Amino acid sequence: MSIERVGVVGCGLMGSGIAETAAKSGFEVIVREVSEDLVDAGRKRIRKSMDKAVEKEKLSAEDRDAAWARLTFTTEVKDLAPCDLVIEAIVESLEAKNEIFAELDGLCGEHTLFASNTSSLTIADMAAATSRPDRFVGLHFFNPVPVMKLVEVVRTIATAQEAFDRAFAFAKALGKVPIAAKDNSGFVVNLLLVPYMLDAIRQLERGVASVEDIDTGMTLGCGYPMGPFVLCDFVGIDTLYRISEIMFEEYREQRYAPPPLLKRIVAMGRYGRKTGKGFYDWSGEKPVALPV
DSSP, rough: OOEEEEEOOSSSHHHHHHHHHHHTOOEEEEESSSSSHHHHHHHHHHHHHHHHHHHHHSOOOHHHHHHHHTTEEOOOOEGGTTEEEEEEOOOOOOHHHHHHHHHHTTSOOOOOEEEEESSOOOOHHHHSSSSSSEEEEEEEEESSTTTEEEEEEEEOTEEEEEEEEHHHHHEEEEEEEEEEEESTTTTTHHHHHHHHHHHHHHHHHTTTTTHHHHHHHHHHHHSSOOHHHHHHHHHEEEEEEEHHHHHHHHHGGGSSOOOOOHHHHHHHHHTTTTTTTEEEEEEESSSOOOOO
């Protein structure tokens, strides 16, 4: 069955980006948040992003208005019942995700495809909590969703081929480049990226070089668009810490274990760009490395 109406659970940074991208791609989108305040914040985030795209002449005012008209916001889970696809983009907690999927499972029709935007939890652990593990996939988008082209489409050992094909086609319909990934914690990108960032933190702990010199070394020496510590601040240091804990629990390999320095920075509330401070202070015109 074709996908025409998309539900998005969560309207934070990732959820709002997914909703915006789907609406701009011609899909009817229903966005659900837990409170009116969060709905309002998500609505403003999407509108601001669309308006910015118009200002940069990446989107016409007419297309913005048409996409905006395709968006519906709600605090009621039951409003997602008629959706052909529901994408979950809430906190990285298996308990919270399973709770919402269990509720959706009793509301949505048999044709409805479920997907999670998780970056580190396994899809099977969510699919097993529903009566439709054959119609459950991972759709892992990257931040910022309206800009980043990649989507990891994840199939479990129970995912039906038809469900996977529908999800893969949906990602293409968004103008994204989908890749097929096995259902392992971290999928493809984070499986390789998280150990890289954690190892940079370990080398900083060992005094190999400063934050600035490690970042400069990796950008100029390897051609990376940004160094590992700038990347940590963009990803969110608290997010990296949580992902690394989940992946270490899954694999029990030292390379996924969060270094002590990472834990200390999180304890200090330095989560990266979203709080203004992480490995760098982002309050000025240029980021300035902070003591660690």
